[in-house]
Amino acid sequence: MAGGVARFWREIPQRYNIIGNKCGSCERVFFPPREACPHCRRKSLGKMEDIKLSGKGEIITYTIIHVGPEAFKEQVPYPVAIIKLEEGPQITAQIVDCNIDEVKIGMKVENTFRRIQEDGYTGAIYYGYKFKPVKE
Amino acid sequence: MRDIGIVSYGSYIPRYRIKAGVIASVWGKDGATISRGLGINEKSVPSIDQDTATISVEAARSALKRCTIDPQDIGAIYIGSESHPYAVKPTGTIVGEAIGATPDLMVADYEFACKAGTAGVQSCTALVKADMIKYGLAVGADTSQAAPGDALEFSASAGGAAFIIGRDNVVATINHTLSFTTDTPDFWRRAERKYPSHGGRFTGTPAYFKHIISCATNLMQKVDTKPEDYDYAIFHQPNGKFPVSVAKKLGFTYDQIKQGLIVPYIGNTYSGASLVGLASVLDVAKPGERVFLTSYGSGAGSDGFDITITDKITELARDNAPTVAQMVEDKEYIDYGTYAKLTDLLYWE
Structure with a gap:
């Protein structure tokens, strides 16, 4: 993984629990978290508050990956979607637990905890979020 | 407790x-x-x-x-x-x-x-x-x-x-728990090996059955109960036959074990096996019902649990x-x- 274990470790709160943050000035929510709100700028400094996002949302658009990067080549074909979370931010993630022809724009999805990739058979394993359809 | x-x-x-x-x-x-x-x-x-x-x-x-x-x-x-x-x-x-x-x-x-x-x-x-x-x-x-x-x-x-x-x-109150453990090499995986090895039929009588029956019998003696006192019983389920057989040997009926018998549909989830069975029982259990669970781990040992469902299950x-x-x-x-x-x-x- 580019950046190695140190970068992954720094991003664990976001990757495991979808921790974003909220501007204390305009209340906009961001994921991944930002140092400052791009709308309120200086007014937001010191007022950015971490929040755990629900991990639920709706597919805005998607594509089917047929030629994946090295770490994902055994999973092709697989869907990758942009998901609008309930709190507002949009997030890019793999869709799992459904057939690729079932993926639709507007589909309700929720996050699930999966292996994302590993540094070969001897390296670290990187976990994080993927999304799956919400069962009615 | x-x-x-x-x-x-x-x-x-x-x-x-x-x-x-x-x-x-x-x-x-x-x-x-x-x-x-x-x-x-x-x-x-x-x-x-x-x-x-x-x-x-x-x-x-x-x-x-x-x-x-x-x-x-x-x-x-x-x-x-x-x-x-x-x-x-x-x-x-x-x-x-x-x-x-x-x-x-x-x-x-x-x-x-x-x-x-x-x-x-x-x-x-x-x-x-x-x-x-x-x-x-x-x-x-x-x-x-x-x-x-x-x-x-x-x-x-x-x-x-x-x-x-x-x-x-x-x-679900855990009224009592105890274990039965011996050195019995019925199934193992050596360090750095990918797949386990096992003793074939040796995994049965001196391993699975001896440990579960001993643990279950000891537990019922300790808490002074009989098989008919329980609404549900769950036993480790490496296949669909062993838990049915051990239940019968101990005096439990098929009706008592069927809610917790998941192995025919999903196979043996090893460390999850008896606990997925317990989860299946908790999915439907009502206040006052009593649950008996005995796990089995090769090597070998069994953990027994005497459990009573409380009114809080409805909340x-x-x-x-x-x-x-x-x-x-x-x-x-x-x-x-x-x-x-x-x-x-x-x-x-």
Whole structure:
């Protein structure tokens, strides 16, 4: 993984629990978290508050990956979607637990905890979020 | 040990299934005969991005969805498995981080073949009883391994269950627990080997049956109960035949074990096996009902539990997470080639 274990470790709160943050000035929510709100700028400094996002949302658009990067080549074909979370931010993630022809724009999805990739058979394993359809 | 017990629970079973007949056809065997002989129709298979850590996290998150516990109040996490993703690097740290329980807690990974999960339940119960922690999380989960062509390939599957143990709002009181342990080499996996080895028929009478019957008998003597005092009984289920047989030998009826007998539909989830059965019982249990559980781990040992369902079970938000029955039904069949890819049978360097 580019950046190695140190970068992954720094991003664990976001990757495991979808921790974003909220501007204390305009209340906009961001994921991944930002140092400052791009709308309120200086007014937001010191007022950015971490929040755990629900991990639920709706597919805005998607594509089917047929030629994946090295770490994902055994999973092709697989869907990758942009998901609008309930709190507002949009997030890019793999869709799992459904057939690729079932993926639709507007589909309700929720996050699930999966292996994302590993540094070969001897390296670290990187976990994080993927999304799956919400069962009615 | 009154008023200590299960506060919430959750389970997880991966969606992929492979039928015993599909595996049998690859190795020139008759699927119907194998299924009948083992009492297993199909087994669950983890997807390529699932392992014991991801299954444990999903089961633990389901347990948290059903109650209102603050994960920061969980003082201990024990993950029982024989397929921890790392040989050195605890699965419990990953689970603790993913459910928001870190950093002020005790964590360790357990291994005792198929009973490491119930060993975790015992440890959490003891820590709560000693007032060292408010809540403990015990998980039994596996993505169990089987060598291609071995008899285990028809049963070794994936799944797990998680239990939050505490004193407040107990939905199932653990009245008593005890164990029976000997040095019996019926099944093992040597260090750095990918697949386990076993003693064939030796895994039966001197191993599974001796330990479960001894543990169960000792427990019923200790708490002064008889099989007919229980509404449900759960035994470790390496196949569909052994638990039915051991129940009969002990004097339990099929009606008592059927709710907790999941192996015919998902295979043997090893450290998860008896605990997924317990989760299935908790999915439907009513106040006042009594549950008997005896796990078995090769090597060998059994943990026995005498459990009473409390009135609080009606307040638990059981609908907030999928039941075992719902996950058994939510499935997608795969062929042997896909199974080989997903379970890393095509390993090379």
